[in-house]
Amino acid sequence: MQKHREITLQRLAAFRLEMINQLYPLRQPLDLLHYAAPGRIPFHEAQQAQYDPITLGVKLAPLWSTHWFKLVFSIPADWHEQEVHLLWDSSSEATVWSDGQPLQGLTGSDNGWQEAPIRVAFPLKEKFFSNQPAPLYLEAALNGLFGVPTDNPRQRERIGWLRQAELAVFDRGVWDLLWDFTIIADLAKELPPDSPRAGQALFTANAMVNAIRWTERESLQTARALAADFLAQTNGKAQHQLAVIGHAHIDTAWLWPIAETKRKCVRSFSAAVDLMERYPHYQFVCSQAQQLAWMKAEYPGLYARILEKVKSGQFIPAGATWVEPDTNVPSGESLVRQFLYGQRFFKEEFGEISKVFWEPDVFGYSAALPQIMRAAGVEYFLTQKLSWNEFNKPERHTFYWEGLDGSQVLAHFPPVDTYNSLANVHDVLFNVCNYKDHDRSNHSYLLFGFGDGGGGPTDAMLEQLTRMENVDGLPLVTMRAPQDFFERLEHDLKDKTVWRGELYFENHRGTYTSQAYTKRLNRDSEYRLHDLEFLGVADWVFHQTPYPHQLLRELWQIVLTNQFHDILPGSSIHEVYAEANQRYQEVIRRVDEKVRAYTFTLFDEDEEYYTVVNTLGCARREIVALPSEHAAIQQDCQGASLVVVEMPPYSIMDVNFATAAEPRQVSIRQVENAYVLENELVQVWINASGQLTRFFEKNSQREVIVPDALGNQLVLYEDKPFAYEAWNVDVYYLEKPPRLGSDFTCQINESGPLRVTLRVEQNIGERSRIEQTIRLTAFSPRLDFDTRVVWQEEQQFLRVLFPLQIRSEVATYEVQFGCVQRPTHFNTPYDLARFEVPAQRWADLSEPDFGVALLNDSKYGYACHGNVLSLSLLRAPNNPDPLADRGMHFFRYALYPHALSPQLSAVWAEAAAFNHPIQAFPDDSCLFSGSLFRVDAPNIVLDTVKMAEDDRGIILRLYEASGCHTQATVKTGFPISTVWQCDLLERKTGELQASPKGFCYDFSPFEILNVQITKN
Ligand SMILES: [Zn+2]
DSSP states (O other): OOSOHHHHHHHHHHHHHHHHHTSOOEEEEOOEEEEEOSSSOOHHHHHTSOOEEEOTTOBOOSTTOEEEEEEOOOOOGGGTTSEEEEEEEOSSEEEEEETTEEEEEEEOSSOSSOSSOSBOEEEOOGGGGSSSOOOEEEEEESOBTTBOOSSOHHHHHHTTBOOEEEEEEEOHHHHHHHHHHHHHHHHHHHSOTTSHHHHHHHHHHHHHHHHOOTTOTHHHHHHHHHHHHHHTOOOOTTSOEEEEEEEOOOOSSSSSOHHHHHHHHHHHHHHHHHHHHHOTTOOEEEOOHHHHHHHHHHOHHHHHHHHHHHHTTSEEEOBSSSSOBOSSSSOHHHHHHHHHHHHHHHHHHHSSOOSEEEOTTOSOBOTTHHHHHHHTTOOEEEOOGGGGOSSOOOSOSEEEEEOTTSOEEEEEOOTTSOSSBOOSHHHHHHHHHTOSOTTTOSEEEEEESBOTTSOBOOHHHHHHHHHTTTOTTSOEEEEOOHHHHHHHHHHHOOSOOEEESOBOOSSOGGGGTSSHHHHHHHHHHHHHHHHHHHHHHHHHHHHOOOOOHHHHHHHHHHHHHHTBTTTTTTOSOHHHHHHHHHHHHHHHHHHHHHHHHHHHHHHOOOSSSEEEEEOSSSOEEEEEEEOTTSOOSEEOTTSOEEEEEEEOSSEEEEHHHHBOOOOOOOEEEEETTEEEEEOSSEEEEEETTSOEEEEEETTTTEESBOTTOOBSEEEEEEOOOSSOTTTOOOGGGGTSOOEEOEEEEEEEEEEOSSEEEEEEEEEETTTEEEEEEEEEESSOOOEEEEEEEEEOOSSEEEEEEEEBSOOOSEEEEEETTEEEEEESSOSSHHHHHTSSEEOSSEEEEEETTEEEEEEESSOOEEEEETTEEEEEEEOOOOSSOTTTTOEEEEEEEEEEEEESOTTTTTHHHHHHHHHSOOEEEEOSOOOOOSBSEEESOTTEEEEEEEEOTTSSSEEEEEEEOSSOOEEEEEEESSOEEEEEEEOTTOOEEEEEOEETTEEEEEEOTTOEEEEEEEEO
């Protein structure tokens, strides 16, 4: 070998290509019969279709269409002693079928990930060597891994070329040599050039090239012997231990609709099962119960093969949740249901729940999660997404993650910073050198395989990993299931470190706002399901009516699937939202139908009288609108009568019993160009543009808005992220001064005494219009803004700003089952990174004795810069959905001043009531009244009331919302006999002492309590 490393490395690369060309020495073209299918049809339909001859080299069209091919062939007799492969490349995704079963997925050239094909070989098993084997069918789907690119005409043009369809003899001798050589040549290239092993690798690989003559078969053995000597040099015992696992991250919908996801699952899972048959040590982890449920329902043959491989320990269901959900936007109860229905599926289908929450690709992780995980039987957490952080890369890869309440789970971020590793020397070495925790742990994890339809791991990856198991210069490499990996990691870990609180993702901050209508439907669905569950329990308590378990599971699972991490966050194509919105609307329609049925059984419908229902865990005083015959002191602008009702938590009452006298009044008057709205608690000045010029809170004698500043400023920012439009809001959006509205009109719509409203309209942006109804009642300091927007902008960001007369270093934001504080300044890069943050129903800026909350009914993006608290309302990204958010929107927000901090003034209750006004139903004989469930502490939220999944009792889910140790008493409106504490999977963990009408419990801060009570 001459002394020139670079030239030698180039020689090795060229030789590797030469070897690949020797893999198939004999080939035979196939006769092709073709059928252009009308859509994604099942196999039995495809089998009966009329097929016509077609030749290689044609371009199939259009994009997204499905083409079936029938291959009738027999393998030449003189090939019968050889391995024979079908080679297929339709520059698309494809599935090989035979006898009605999907056998293996294939991924051709120009697949979106790379120009070269990912998987074109289908090894033919013995049955295809008979004289007249059953025909093979190929189902080609004209899309790539990432759907069909909308912004890359060149790649669109390249999808669907029928490039390859042949039988070929496979030369295993060359194949084995190829992977020996690849490992050694890659080590020569990837190890530090001055390391001894790099030099030895360079010498060995070069010697292998010198040894080979393709015409002399024995030269292959000579070269392999050289390789064997090199690969036999093993590691010392202290070497880093790299566990590896096959995986295919399949987005449940994203740049393709769900119908295509199901086929991507078929292609990937069948490819995985096929590989398992050929590589008995190979293990593959599969998350997302929903995807397996689809296989069970629609591809039972494949599912049976999967179940066999689950039994053999090769196909490993894991993850614990229904899908891999977004964790910023779903409610606390939704996150609970992700685990409840995910774990139930794993338990029922595979005999055990998953101890690992598998969430590699989600846009930030709520501080509520560790407690939810622990209570759902999960001990370990895996992600890698924070490696995408824009400002601060994670400083650790192995640590204990501690949630709001103090629950901890062991977290691991695979240091290779991807869930799609190629399992080559480069990735294995990078995984080790990038690991931040060598000082306390000798273990890390690597996930390998092509996701999103690439079929997961390939033969090539398995060949490389097998050779890398114990070679000096590389870590020790072992295939391990997730639980096995985590148990070893935990056992070996020294000096554990703890990360407390949320794992904020410093990226993709637009996903709190994009696709606003879908987020609105999600919030509506969550509340409706909550109501239906309470009404179902009430009807069971009073009439022993069977609880609608099946309906609720079905509807919840629709909602949970829509909460997948590319659907609800807003990062999918248009078609995905058309479908998701339809599914949400179906949930809403079916819940409403069922609720109407309850109004018959519960309320005995009659239009003369009304029953009001409070489905929340807080007492409420609210205005309800009833048809005009009802005696009232004020009517609304539609002529309905406004009555004030007062209701205890979780109560159903005749409106006459609930009606409360309201001695206080609210007024509105015009003073020059301003309007003054005033009740006993506040005085609000609003200018003719609908902006607050003054908001005075009388009890505290405090100004809410900074003098001379304007509250309720609706502003439009240019919103041009440099990449990932639907995902990202970039920090520089703040730099360009925003635009304001114009052409304002303002008029008084309601003038008291119970409620006043001011209606303001304005044009904003190029083509958009905002109509706002600003509302104050006689008895609350809360000012509501009902907002309708006709939105026709492009790359604009609509936000509303409130400059508050409050100074604080932190603002408080509601998250699931509690709240978190985040800085109001940009002191450090960690603070700056949080210039836009997620929240649930409220955010708040407070001094110790006074504060202001900004509530919302369907928004999730907030910011608080200095004293300006603001809410993100609408975006208009062009990619991947060029129609995103254009159209009509309706949403509400409210400003709510309060004494003390948000924690001590139970802002949660105001936010819950704001989200979900008291419902009135026609009724003539309310059979009962009063509260079915109530708690005596304002910071203890009774969040969910449902029947146990096994129907043996009622589940109550409560949590401490403010961060205080609290003793609370829960009372029921009917006699109970036992109270069992249970986990989120409804497994009993201990009995609580019960009295006939309730029980006591000592809550720790942010603790979630689940109990199962039985009726006496
Ligand atoms: Zn994903």
